[in-house]
Amino acid sequence: MERVVPDSAKSGASEPEQYCWTEREAELLTVTLRLLQSHGYDRLTVDAVATEAKASKATMYRRWPSKADLVLAAFIEGTRESAVAPNTGSLREDLIAIGTSVAAHSREHASTMRAVLNEMSHSADLRAAMQDKFVRHRHTMMEEVLATAAARGEIGTDAINPEIWDVLPGYLVFRSLMSDRPPTDETVRMLVDEVVLPALQRTRT
Template sequence: MTAIFQGRAYAMVTDHQDDASSCPWNEREAELLAITLELLQEHGYDRLSVEAVATKAKASKATMYRRWPSKADLVLAAFIQGTRDTAIPPRTGSLRGDLLEIGRATCQQSKEHMRTMRAVLNEMSHNPGLQDAMQEKFGLQRKMVIDGVLAAAVERGEIDASAINEEIFDLLPGYLVFRSLVSDRPPTEDTVRAVVDSVLLPSLMGARGR
């Protein structure tokens, strides 16, 4: 399926590295995406229809389909729009503070979008275009945020660059997403603190702490 790569959805996916926080939608489009997200959270992906969004938004179906050629395009755009605030690296002034903030934002986002994320994951199995777009967006976004936080910590002299393990850079958000989507123990502040204080910081600072 190539529809996902047509029009503005594609532009947004490829442009985010230049400015992750800019919004590529006008006010009316952002409103349509907000309504999509609302209906998604209420009914889930399978039960969502483009028609229902159009009806609730008092928009024509043609308007919807002109902007988002398929339900998958619409949901992807709504989901990315709804999680835009986690695309910017935190700047708390310390590595610990930044990691706790990434953890907090990941917990909140996963909790809010749990049903949508589960539905999008399932849809990804049948839809390689959606898979590519999701991964390009979220994989890169996650990497950019964490790279930014770690680079700032190196610059402040908190950690050595050699302590960073690229293979598992997304251990913190990845485990928190697992806890939200798969396990029956949704992550809490305690979970974030446990990963940061008893696992990540000892590992990142280990070389100099000993």
């Protein structure tokens, strides 16, 4: 239970009070994630999580007003360990580390992510939560990795394009969720070596 204080709270990437949960809440999210993976989103109920985790339904609903809120929180909890920016000393290795982690998590949670996405069509709150608690943090992480690489002189600062900063994670998520070819280590390697790195190094001066 050492992952209770998320790194985004430390780095200030989102409001700590929204992002932190107690050990007990983290436990409930772990149970949610386990049930999600065995039953899928549609067959998951908040009540089943409460029963499985021996928690009161009131506790569950107070913290997560809807199934979609609960599932989004569980999804974020599930990706928590990959929420620290890698710092290997080499841009290529950092990008491979980010890509490998995104590919693994999006493969593992593909059906949950599809279900959450579908819910997002109907809920502005859920869209805002995904944005605040997940996307913004990932953006900060990528900025950190690129700024470090620029400081080392591996890329020019003008290579960092805020419009398309998420080509690496975005394409890998696409492959996990929408294609019938989930990304492999080889996908990550080719994407980094043949697409992302050449684009970043193109403007090096």
